[in-house]
Amino acid sequence: MLIFPETKFDFCGDEYIYAEISTEMRIESNFKSISITNELRKRNIPGMIEVYPSNASYLIRYDPTAISPHHLLDYLQEIDQQKSHRSELHFSSRIIEIPVWYNDKITKNTIERYQHLQPEAGGDDFIHVMRANGFTEADAFIAAHSSPPYFITSLGFKPGTAWGFPLGVPQNKIIQAPKYPSPRSYTPGEALGIGGAFTVVYPTESTGSYQLIGISAVPVYDPGQNLSLFRDSFFLAKPGDLWKYRPITEAEYYNIREEVEKRTYEYKVKAIEFSVEQYDEKGDHYISQLMEGF
Amino acid sequence: MLNILEPGLKTTIQDTGRFGHYHMGVPPSGAADKYSFLLGNTLLGNPPDYAGLEMMLTGPVIEFQKKTVIALTGASAEVKLNGEVIPLWQPIAVSPGDVLMVGKIYDGIFTYLTVSGGLATPEILGSRSACFASGFPGVLGRKLLKGDQLPLNEPLPGVLRQVGKSIPNEIKPVFNRQLDLHLVLGIASERISDEGLTGLLNQEWTIHTQSNRVAYRLYGGRVRYKKEAAPFGSGNSPGNIVDIPYPIGGVIVPNEEELIILLNDGTGGGGFVTTGTVISPDLSVLSQAKPHSVVRFHAVTVEQAFQLRREKEQLIEKVKMTVQQA
Numbered sequence: 001m002l003i004f005p006e007t008k009f010d011f012c013g014d015e016y017i018y019a020e021i022s023t024e025m026r027i028e029s030n031f032k033s034i035s036i037t038n039e040l041r042k043r044n045i046p047g048m049i050e051v052y053p054s055n056a057s058y059l060i061r062y063d064p065t066a067i068s069p070h071h072l073l074d075y076l077q078e079i080d081q082q083k084s085h086r087s088e089l090h091f092s093s094r095i096i097e098i099p100v101w102y103n104d105k106i107t108k109n110t111i112e113r114y115q116h117l118q119p120e121a122g123g124d125d126f127i128h129v130m131r132a133n134g135f136t137e138a139d140a141f142i143a144a145h146s147s148p149p150y151f152i153t154s155l156g157f158k159p160g161t162a163w164g165f166p167l168g169v170p171q172n173k174i175i176q177a178p179k180y181p182s183p184r185s186y187t188p189g190e191a192l193g194i195g196g197a198f199t200v201v202y203p204t205e206s207t208g209s210y211q212l213i214g215i216s217a218v219p220v221y222d223p224g225q226n227l228s229l230f231r232d233s234f235f236l237a238k239p240g241d242l243w244k245y246r247p248i249t250e251a252e253y254y255n256i257r258e259e260v261e262k263r264t265y266e267y268k269v270k271a272i273e274f275s276v277e278q279y280d281e282k283g284d285h286y287i288s289q290l291m292e293g294f
Numbered sequence: 295m296l297n298i299l300e301p302g303l304k305t306t307i308q309d310t311g312r313f314g315h316y317h318m319g320v321p322p323s324g325a326a327d328k329y330s331f332l333l334g335n336t337l338l339g340n341p342p343d344y345a346g347l348e349m350m351l352t353g354p355v356i357e358f359q360k361k362t363v364i365a366l367t368g369a370s371a372e373v374k375l376n377g378e379v380i381p382l383w384q385p386i387a388v389s390p391g392d393v394l395m396v397g398k399i400y401d402g403i404f405t406y407l408t409v410s411g412g413l414a415t416p417e418i419l420g421s422r423s424a425c426f427a428s429g430f431p432g433v434l435g436r437k438l439l440k441g442d443q444l445p446l447n448e449p450l451p452g453v454l455r456q457v458g459k460s461i462p463n464e465i466k467p468v469f470n471r472q473l474d475l476h477l478v479l480g481i482a483s484e485r486i487s488d489e490g491l492t493g494l495l496n497q498e499w500t501i502h503t504q505s506n507r508v509a510y511r512l513y514g515g516r517v518r519y520k521k522e523a524a525p526f527g528s529g530n531s532p533g534n535i536v537d538i539p540y541p542i543g544g545v546i547v548p549n550e551e552e553l554i555i556l557l558n559d560g561t562g563g564g565g566f567v568t569t570g571t572v573i574s575p576d577l578s579v580l581s582q583a584k585p586h587s588v589v590r591f592h593a594v595t596v597e598q599a600f601q602l603r604r605e606k607e608q609l610i611e612k613v614k615m616t617v618q619q620a
Contacts, residue, residue: 010480011596013571014603016541018481025527025536037317052317052539052562055527059539059562061316064600065607156539156563159319159428163537163563197527203319204429223418223429234419235318 002028002086002280009073014064015049017073019080020057025197027165029056030153031276034240035089036079048072053239054154055163089276093240095149095294097268098201100192100245101253102126102142102214107191111212114184125211129177129194142247145175145213149242149291150199155235160203160221162237168287183209190216192245199245217248217256218265227260229267236267240274244294270294295359296347296413296444302354302396305438307413308406309345311558312421321559322542323423326507326581327404328574329467329606330368334408336613337365337385337461339450344412345422347438349405353396354438356407358388362449363410363457369402369469369582384460385410385453402469402582411447425559427508456617465609471587473579476594476602477545479570482535486547486569490518494545494569495591499553503585507559509546510580512589517547519567528565537565543572545591557581573599575606 008020019036021029030053037053040060047067052059062072082088103126112123121128126138135141150164166174177194184207187193191202193210202208203221220237222230229236237243248256259265270293278286298305308331311324325331325348332342347354353371358364366373366382373380374395380386382405388394399405415422418434428435433442483491497515505511519532528534533549539562540546546554548566555572557580572580573594583589594602 011478011599012480012541013478013543013573014596014599015543015574016571018538018541020481020538023536024525049313050316054539054562055536057536057538059541061313061541064603069596069600154537154539154563155317155319156537156561157319158561159315161319161563206427221429224431239317 004084007080015061017060022056025055031089032083033058035091036083038091086277086280091240091274093272093274095242095244095270095272097244097246099217099248099256100214101250102247103138104215106188106215107212110188117180117182126213129211129213133175146245146247149244152237152239152241154239155237158203158206160235161200163198163200164243165198168284177211180209183207192216217253218260226263227265295446297357297359298354298438298440298442299357300355301438301440302349303352304350305354306348306424307345307415307433308348308423309421310343312419312423315419319561321425321561323425324558326558327368327578329578331406332610333613334365334367334406336610338363338408338410339453339617340412346406346408349396350403351399353399353405356394358392359390360446361389363387363453365408366405368405369399371399371405372397383466385456387457404582409446410449410453414445414447461613465613469582473583473587473589474592475572475576475580475589476592477570477572478596478599479593481568483569485520485567487518487520493517495593499589501583501585501587505585507557509557509560510555512553513551517550533567534565535567537563540564540568541571543577544568545570573602575603
């Protein structure tokens, strides 16, 4: 049975309230954060300016001239209580397929230029992460990384950067990677990075400190709204979504890129209802059930 | 139309910010010194969120192609209209063909130009503010360039009657090299030792040259973390926490000898111990502070924070009253 510690609320300056569900990373804390923030967004409370779910916490920005901070705090505490019962924790989300060229030439060209930042990696992030996780064969490593769905816990850093945490994998089997001790000044757009237990797709060219192990053939941020999936939002990710990485070859990568450029590419998407109660009861089996036929 | 003859060092379009997308990694942006910016709009009788120009250190040369009324606020600057020196902090009528030259900006970092009716440049995600990190098109994603033509809305009714009015001195912000910042402690303060917190509050901190609209970096003092294991999933260092959404104004402690204060172009999603939040009125003052200025922190209760905010709001309210009495 799922039990949450008491949420710690803090006023931050004169415009924010921070709520910490747990100090340590627990995926259940993230489920709770997403359930609460989805509910708050739906209620569309006047004076509430930002609703920001994160790994094990959430942040509310409000206008204190439009809403009493103390009334708001009481209100948040009430919703927090209600959402401490696992039967209340459910949300609509999507499974989205991201085709990835692992161990690719594009990110390798970049990494070579930044070898000096982490000499121990020998200029190859893919091999560095593969070996650090006890793999000797690239194919086995790619299969291990791409088999679980990655749960989008939160976004931040740059518009559209979404952190994915693998679901249905025992903790000791989760692929992890150290971060660059000092960040790269350049990362190609759509590069697939791994840092700690989290995998991200860099939405645009940017700085970065995650190890680069591949490149996505499809965009995750589209402010020009060129592809149909971005009609309602510039951002592919939403907290609570599941991303499934599909390994592709170099040739497939360039074929898909062409479709993206012609604006004909259609993402593979499946709408789901995520139930924390089911996850709590059935565990990994529930995840395989959700992924069936995808 | 504003015709940009010379762009200046870094002139951007700003309003009061872009909201509702922070959780998608989109910073709020908006005028760094919000107080001065709001005074500009208030002087003209504009609603607070009308877009204007934020000019950094060396200002632009601009030709007006419309008869309208403007105001300059923020840090002191050498400003000339058709070669004649004009004052800040008061509405000034301009005519087509007039040339505004904003030279060197001193005392602070940013001077603001607001225009009656506001700029009519495109919006994205509900704001006209430029944001460099976003990949937004045109002037929404970059500083102004020579030759840019910025459309203006029609001046608002009655604005000509405001010309010549000015703001009393006690309402104008004062920028100097010694700053007092008020913060509300919290977030992950428990990860800092009592002695470390005393260090944060009792020592002087110096503003680093690598400070900008994203964040200000401070050094010179010392904070000590508690000697305890970092929580699961946070990384291995005692300065790490599980990634949180940083508030704007958050006081981040990446190591024991440095502080980072997040400003309007900052984003959440970071895993360093954060020990409190600077109150919003003080962020306007901090954004105008030059590198090597000295900062002292004062811990306040949240009630005191609201009180300090109200005092600033009342000053703006006062200006609004005099404008409405025209």
